[in-house]
Amino acid sequence: METLFRQSCEVIKEAGKALKNSQVPFTRAENKEELMTQFQAANVFSTHLIREGLLTIAPDIPWSDAEFDTTRQKDPALGRMYWVCDAIDGAIHFLQGFSPWCISLVLIADGIPAFSIIYDPVRDELFTAIRGKGAWLNGEKLAVNIRNSxxxxxxxxxxxxxxxxxxxxxxxxxxxxxxxxxxxxxxxxxxxxxxxxxxxxxxxxxxxxxxxxxxxxxxxxxxxxxxxxxxxxxxxxxxxxxxxxxxxxxxxxxxxxxxxxxxxxxxxxxxxxx
The missing domain is CATH 3.40.190.80 (D-Maltodextrin-Binding Protein; domain 2)
Structure with missing residues (x-):
């Protein structure tokens, strides 16, 4: 599992850097229709890179296409293990040329997340977590704040x-x-x-x-x-x-x-x- 985790981090980082370097629009959309067209192009680009990368390292693990379909998100046909990915979270920021925006990936195993990855390509920050082992930012252990007010x-x-x-x-x-x-x-x-x-x-x-x-x-x-x-x-x-x-x-x-x-x-x- 840890080898798969490390390889998945590399897939997400490579996709994020490619997205940042080649897909941020040079011109701003004039209306919602143009904005949606720009989003679809960038989302397809990012999704393709991530899916192909994951297929290379884990060809037997399926991909859930149910990001916007809450009924299909619980579809048992997905199997014991599957990927959940948001290829561009914060798409409006991305399309308008400011941050933050990110890519997120989760491996679901037996109905719960086994590990997760969130990558911010603008700041080159990789947030990760493995169930039962901790959470990290660029390799440094994370802990929530203790403010209680x-x-x-x-x-x-x-x-x-x-x-x-x-x-x-x-x-x-x-x-x-x-x-x-x-x-x-x-x-x-x-x-x-x-x-x-x-x-x-x-x-x-x-x-x-x-x-x-x-x-x-x-x-x-x-x-x-x-x-x-x-x-x-x-x-x-x-x-x-x-x-x-x-x-x-x-x-x-x-x-x-x-x-x-x-x-x-x-x-x-x-x-x-x-």
Whole structure:
């Protein structure tokens, strides 16, 4: 497994560097249609490099195409082991020529992440985690921060990709910001969810929360937080897994407990609390 892990890191680094050096658009899109065309071209480029690289080192491990299909994400036909990859997380940043953006990769084995990789090509930062063995940034061991007060904490969150369609998630985010923003040390939205979770594992952020069902965006970083001594759960307080479909909350155990009490959940939208 460790040989496969090391080889996978090289595949992701090579893809990230190629993406950075050859695919950032020279001209900015004038509308959403052009932006989508640019994204599709870059995403196909990155996906092809990663898939071909992984096929070379592990031809028997399949690739999940279900990033945007939450039903297929749990398809047992994928088998005991399979790859979960986001070839460009933070695509708007990438297409607009600023950072952060990254590539994330997870090897799922028996329904849980065995190892994960998140690579930021702009900063040349490789975040990694192996279940039961720890998490690292460019080889240095990671540990979550120990701040235990919301007032002192540096927090981060993310908005829905399509707020006009994901109205419930957008409402929950706005409600959570209304509660948390006046009390927190600081709150940021940095873009890619996977990288923000990696920043929690590295102690750069104290906690991260996000509403929605984008579990494929969370798997890589969630393992890193856990392996860095932190806690990851659903917004409602349930154990995090590939079945999580309402939102994610990650940080040190004390801070996660405090935020769980403050963050609104779905039924709060219709309650007098709001």
């Amino acid at each position: 919301i007032q002192e904490a540096i927090l981060a969150t993310a908005h829905p990709n399509q707020p006009q369609k994901e109205k419930k998630e957008a409402s929950l985010l706005l409600s959570s910001l209304e509660r948390i923003l006046p009390r927190a040390g600081a709150v940021r939205m940095l873009g890619p969810s996977s990288l923000q979770l990696a920043y929690v594992a590295a102690g750069r952020l104290d906690a991260f929360w996000e509403y929605g069902n984008d579990v494929y965006d969370w798997l890589a970083g969630a393992l890193m937080v856990e392996e860095a001594g932190g806690k990851v759960q659903s917004i409602e307080g349930q154990a995090f897994s590939i079945e999580t479909n309402t939102g994610v909350l990650a940080g040190n155990e004390w801070l996660v407990g405090l935020l769980e009490e403050e963050l609104p959940v779905e039924w709060d939208i219709f309650s007098c609390k709001m």
